[in-house]
Amino acid sequence: MMKQIAKTATLAKAGIMLAATLMLAGPVNAQQSNLGPATGKVRIQQVQVAFIGSGQVGGGTLTFRGRNYGLTVGGLGFGGIGASRLTANGTVYGLTRREDFAGAYVQLREGWALGDQGSGTLWLRNTNGVTMKLATRRKGLQLSLGADGVLIGFK
Numbered sequence: 431m432m433k434q435i436a437k438t439a440t441l442a443k444a445g446i447m448l449a450a451t452l453m454l455a456g457p458v459n460a461q462q463s464n465l466g467p468a469t470g471k472v473r474i475q476q477v478q479v480a481f482i483g484s485g486q487v488g489g490g491t492l493t494f495r496g497r498n499y500g501l502t503v504g505g506l507g508f509g510g511i512g513a514s515r516l517t518a519n520g521t522v523y524g525l526t527r528r529e530d531f532a533g534a535y536v537q538l539r540e541g542w543a544l545g546d547q548g549s550g551t552l553w554l555r556n557t558n559g560v561t562m563k564l565a566t567r568r569k570g571l572q573l574s575l576g577a578d579g580v581l582i583g584f585k
Contacts, residue, residue, distance in 0.1 A: 465561055470494040470522035470531075472562055476503055480510030484576060489585070490518075494528055500585035505537065509576015514543035518552055520564030530558035537578040543568035550574060556582075 541550015
């Protein structure tokens with residue numbers, strides 16, 4: 431009886447993870463085709479910790495119109511379990527003024543880490559219309575699927 435309950439719970443968790451992935455993937459794929467040309471590049475290094483709730487802290491660099499700007503990054507959210515150190519590199523869309531980059535972002539994330547192996551994707555968007563698509567490399571032990579509120583500022 432206990433084995434059956436455990437098996438049912440495992441299947442329910444897998445179903446929830448699949449449904450969450452599909453819900454996040456649809457808007458992200460639709461969004462990518464409407465972003466327009468790339469307007470900058472970004473590199474972020476951070477530490478993520480998750481156990482249902484999640485948190486991250488770190489920094490990085492924005493490259494915009496031939497100049498580099500130091501960044502601070504921090505946020506809280508939900509989804510995932512474990513801890514990892516990640517490096518994310520990607521493209522910025524919709525940035526016309528440097529001042530529009532700093533502020534609050536909504537982040538959708540998926541990824542995994544097992545030792546020195548791991549990868550994932552981050553999508554971030556702020557109220558100024560700035561969107562980032564980042565490919566991540568992770569180290570640690572983590573399964574990450576969720577959403578966060580992220581604050582990005584300049585150093």
